[in-house]
Amino acid sequence: MAIAEEYIRLIFGLKIKQIRTEKDLSLFGLSKLSGLSKSYLNEIEKGKKYPKTDKIIKLAETFEVPYDSLVSLKLDKNLAPIGEILQSGILDEIPLELFGIQQSDLIDIIANAPSKVNAFISTIIEIAQHYNMSREGFYLASLRSYQEAQNNYFKDLEEAAVRFANSYQLDLSGTIKADELEEILKEEYGYTINEAGIPNQEELENLRCVFVPSTKTLLLSDRVDEAQKTFIYAKELGYQYLKIKERPYTFSWIKYDNFEEVLHNFYASYFAGALIIPRNHLKENLKNLFTTKRFSEKAFHKIMKSYNASPESFYQRLTNILPKDFGMQNVFFLRFTHKKGMDKFSLVKELHITHQQQPRANELNEHYCRRWMAVKTLQRTATNDLDYSFDIQISDYADTDQQYLVFTSATKDPFRKEYYRSIGIGFLISPSLEKKISFVNDAKIPTVKVGVTCESCSITDCEVRMAPPKRLLVKQKYKKTAALVANIVKEYS
Structure with a gap:
């Protein structure tokens, strides 16, 4: 009314x-x-x-x-x-x-x-x-x-995570374990935790956890690993410590009833990332990595494994730290999913800091470029049934003359059979970036000419093209038609 x-x-x-x-x-x-x-x-x-x-x-x-x-x-x-x-x-x-x-x-x-x-x-x-x-x-x-308007950095949430860690004597220079956070949830916030509480049914296969607010019971899937469990516990602590009431009760979410739930879910997730992967600790590690003239995959993974976090959490945390602490403004984050044996690759999550980079979701059901690092790594992981794979390349966009340094990790999806996912982060290469990341000019990093989608790509000798460049051909036809019309008008003028 x-x-x-x-x-x-x-x-x-x-x-x-x-x-x-x-x-x-x-x-x-x-x-x-x-x-x-x-x-x-x-x-x-x-x-x-x-x-x-x-x-x-x-x-x-x-x-x-x-x-x-x-x-x-x-x-x-x-x-x-x-x-x-x-x-x-x-x-x-x-x-x-x-x-x-x-x-x-x-x-x-x-x-x-x-x-x-x-x-x-x-x-x-x-x-x-x-x-x-x-x-x-x-x-x-x-x-x-x-997120993009704030460069994906939220000072209040960063400070809240540090205050929480200090209050509960969590070591932000070491690896935070799931059992440390579980103890706080139980002792401080009265949680009951059932580590195999979600039935093994197909309709529930994508659920990591369900929270029952009336009894403060947290039900977990028996497929969550140590890193996922740590993130779930840290996120629940975020909801409690930030005094968030309006929130989704499942992870992954089934539906959002209003925007407040979406925003609060993000706040709790950001808090969890800031707690598990502390800003200052990560910043020092990245400084050491970026000063080397040659890229070291071993050094990169040593940093990643120093935190009790999934590759996705680590890459997402980079999107908080790099723009703020390293001044890397033109950064994108992408997450793809893929089912083994299928031609489709779905871009299910993306973030673009400052610059609307070319790799972004499209609604036209076109084929994403198979030369993208995210897609190639995902293909390799699925074809060889690998638990994890990693790669790095410089993607040189054919129609924009822009180059991006791209890191990608791909893993099995533990919650869906024969599904795989890749997480990637890319940086626009510029004189400024070359000063911040010394290994940008490492000759061992391959440079690959890429497009956006096959239907809009001008690369003529692509060995992995999935469809003709129909949008490009239409543009060329219109251009030729316009030129012929101009000639006719000139002839009769």
């Missing part, structure tokens, strides 16, 4: 503002004509107040419009897109406050926009519907934008 009343107020306010603007009246002028105060009229237009019947009659008489047209929820063609937006509830779904935007201000901007802008907004809504973007997908895209 409250939402309906708010919608009615907003629509009425938009109508009043539209009519006033069409009649070239200021709020001051309308106030003089109607006898209503300027501040009261302003609150009506902003949708904060809905006038009583006598005042609506006065406004109708002032504007010389029928009373019924003012109180009707029907909007003319110029305001119709705004009505669709308000009625759809999409503004309630968007976490505007996260970006410092008030909903009333956004409505005001939309209301003042010319018809072309409203048409553009309608187009955006239509595109979202066309691609069948789920609510969860929208939430996750909003979260990703928030």
